[in-house]
Amino acid sequence: xxxxxEKIRSTKQAGKKNRPNSSVSKIPSPFAPKGKALFVGIDxxxxxASIAASNGVREVMPTYVGYPKxxxxxxxxxxxxxxxxxxxxxxxxxxxxxxxxxGVIQNNGKxxxxxxxxxxxxxxxxxxxxxxxxxxxxxxxxxxxxxxxSIASKRILIDAASGILDAVMIVSEPFTVAYELGVLxxxxxxxxxxxxxxxxxxxxxxxxxxxxxxxxxxGDYVDDALSKIIRKKYPKAQFSINMVRKLKExxxxxxxxxxxxxxxxxxxxxxxxxxxxxxxxxxxxxxxPGMVSSIAKLIAxxxxxxxxxxxxxxxxxxxxxxxxxxxELIEDAMDELGGGQVSRVDEPLFAGSNGALKMAxxxxxxxxxxxx
Ligand SMILES: Nc1ncnc2c1ncn2[C@@H]1O[C@H](COP(=O)(O)OP(=O)(O)OP(=O)(O)O)[C@@H](O)[C@H]1O
Ligand SMILES: [Mg+2]
Numbered sequence: 001x002x003x004x005x006e007k008i009r010s011t012k013q014a015g016k017k018n019r020p021n022s023s024v025s026k027i028p029s030p031f032a033p034k035g036k037a038l039f040v041g042i043d044x045x046x047x048x049a050s051i052a053a054s055n056g057v058r059e060v061m062p063t064y065v066g067y068p069k070x071x072x073x074x075x076x077x078x079x080x081x082x083x084x085x086x087x088x089x090x091x092x093x094x095x096x097x098x099x100x101x102x103g104v105i106q107n108n109g110k111x112x113x114x115x116x117x118x119x120x121x122x123x124x125x126x127x128x129x130x131x132x133x134x135x136x137x138x139x140x141x142x143x144x145x146x147x148x149x150s151i152a153s154k155r156i157l158i159d160a161a162s163g164i165l166d167a168v169m170i171v172s173e174p175f176t177v178a179y180e181l182g183v184l185x186x187x188x189x190x191x192x193x194x195x196x197x198x199x200x201x202x203x204x205x206x207x208x209x210x211x212x213x214x215x216x217x218x219g220d221y222v223d224d225a226l227s228k229i230i231r232k233k234y235p236k237a238q239f240s241i242n243m244v245r246k247l248k249e250x251x252x253x254x255x256x257x258x259x260x261x262x263x264x265x266x267x268x269x270x271x272x273x274x275x276x277x278x279x280x281x282x283x284x285x286x287x288x289p290g291m292v293s294s295i296a297k298l299i300a301x302x303x304x305x306x307x308x309x310x311x312x313x314x315x316x317x318x319x320x321x322x323x324x325x326x327x328e329l330i331e332d333a334m335d336e337l338g339g340g341q342v343s344r345v346d347e348p349l350f351a352g353s354n355g356a357l358k359m360a361x362x363x364x365x366x367x368x369x370x371x372x
Contacts, residue, residue, distance in 0.1 A: 038133045040141040040165075041176070041356025042124065044157070046100040046195030047219065048319065049084075049123060052353040053131035054361060060349055061085060061127075065119040066094030081119075083126045088242075099123065102195040102216050103146035103173070104153035105160060120160040128164055140368065141165040142356035144173040147191075147198035147212035158369060167368040171359060173352055174200035175207055177317045180355030181345065186309040188298060190291060191352070192320030194219035197291055201298045201310060210301065213294045217287045219320045222248060226276075226283035230263075234274050237265040247276070254285045255325030284323050292333040299337060311340040317351050 039054040050060035061084025068074040073093035081087075087096060099105055099120040106116040133139050143157055154170045161168045174189040178200065183189070185204040190197065197215040200207050223245045230237065230244065243265070251261045261277045295314065299307050311334065316327060327342040334340030345351045 037138045037140050037166075038131065039357060039360040040128065040131055040139060041353040041358070041360055042127065042141055042143045043173070043176070043352035043356060044100065044120065044124065044143055044160075045193055045352070046098075046103055047193070048349070049127060050350060050353040051127040051131055052350060052357040054357065055132065057131045058350060058353075059127060059130040060353075062088055063098060063100055063123065064088055065097045065099065065123055066091060067097070069093060069095055081122055083123060100195060101220075102218075103193065103198075103214070104149055104195075105156045107156070117156060117160060120156075121164065124160055125164050138166045139164075140167045140360055142169045142171055142176070142360040142363070144176045144352050144356055145170050146196045146214045147172045147174055147200050147207075148209065148214035158371070162371040165371055167370045169359065169363060169367055169369065171356060172198070172200060172207060172212060174198045174212070174317070175202075176353075176355035176359065177315075177345065177351045178202050178355070179359050180351050181315065183313070183315065186306060187313040187315055188295065188310055189315045189317060190295075190321075192218060192287075192291075192316060192318040194319065197287065197294075197318075197320070199291070199294050199298060201302060203302075203306070211298070213298065215287075215290050215294060217290055219245075219248075222252075222283050222287060222320070225286050226279060229279040229283060230274070230276055233279060234265070236267045237272070237274055238267065239263075239265045248280065248284065249319075249322075251280060252284050252320075252322065253281060253324035254288065254329045255281075258324070285329070287320070288326075288329060288333070292330060295330070295334065295340075296337050308338075311338060314340055314342040315345060316342060317345040317348055319348055321345070321348055 041052045043050045045063060047063055048060055049063045052058050064087040066082040066087030068077050077090055082090060097115060097119040099116040105120045108114055145154055145157055157170055158168055174191040177191055178184060178189045184202050187202045190199050195218055197218045199213045201211045223241055226248060227241055227244050247263050260275055261280050262273050263276045264271050264273055299310055302310055321344050327344055330342045331340055
């Protein structure tokens with residue numbers, strides 16, 4: 001899903017709006033000053049933000065921004081916002097903001113004063129500083145968004161990029177993964193993130209709405225489910241959602257057989273060990289039925305001649321794809337749909353931003369939105 005450029009800088013160009021080629025020389029094109037622009041791919045995820053730049057820089061950080069709470073925390077940490085791991089490390093002294101939920105920048109309903117948008121902007125700026133553009137160097141960025149993100153949420157992403165990037169493209173996240181892998185035909189990519197699971201079938205063109213499904217039950221949902229199940233079974237155990245997430249990231253699995261998983265949580269201030277194997281399996285599996293029925297839907301509505309090819313090339317990406325036994329479990333479930341083959345990408349951390357960078361380097365000028 002690509003938003004085409006709409007704003008054209010000069011009135012002279014405005015008259016040529018429908019003739020992309022004629023405006024090429026006027027727009028600050030990535031292709032005009034060849035070699036001068038910095039291209040970046042940004043994956044602004046609900047839990048992790050990453051950037052891949054054409055000068056070789058790669059950075060990834062948790063999607064958190066923290067603001068010192070009072071004079072003492074300012075004295076300790078300075079008066080500037082902290083980002084990523086630094087924000088998490090000092091969270092007790094900070095107002096911690098997680099700008100995204102379900103893959104899109106949150107809106108606190110106050111026009112002109114959206115703290116989530118401000119935090120997202122600061123985070124994108126910070127990521128970009130990490131990419132070290134040269135002074136005055138134009139920066140063109142492709143940003144990933146959930147497959148079925150609304151026009152409004154894409155606008156918010158564009159707002160977050162304005163004043164930071166010179167031109168932007170908003171692209172469906174699973175499509176950036178597919179682009180990185182070079183699988184643009186007869187494949188079904190499933191990006192399992194924190195806020196959303198995004199499914200996208202590829203058939204040699206840009207995906208349309210009917211090729212994509214976004215589910216709201218993803219990694220955050222698993223964390224929440226796991227917290228509830230553990231709290232129910234061990235009401236005295238003290239833990240935070242962060243502790244539960246770490247547990248899942250370390251041991252997450254969906255297979256029937258597994259070593260026992262033990263978690264250490266305090267009870268009345270004293271550490272105790274709890275067996276959480278069955279609870280962890282149950283929570284991790286909770287997002288699988290939604291994925292399987294979406295796979296079924298995307299296959300059933302595909303050209304019948306090519307359904308078999310699609311079925312045989314299901315690719316899992318995103319942090320949630322690392323749950324042990326997931327490809328096998330989905331394959332088993334696909335037996336009922338006539339069988340299937342499921343694989344997992346090698347680099348779930350950077351597949352999205354690498355693909356976004358690859359697109360940034362290659363997309364023709366008329367796909368860009370110029371930010372003024
Ligand atoms: N080994 C693991 N097992 C299970 N889940 C994991 C593992 N490692 C990371 N995760 C989960 O993957 C999710 C993060 O994945 P990813 O970085 O792809 O998401 P995101 O891009 O931030 O989110 P979204 O795409 O929804 O905006 C988190 O919910 C995280 O807890
Ligand atoms: Mg993501």
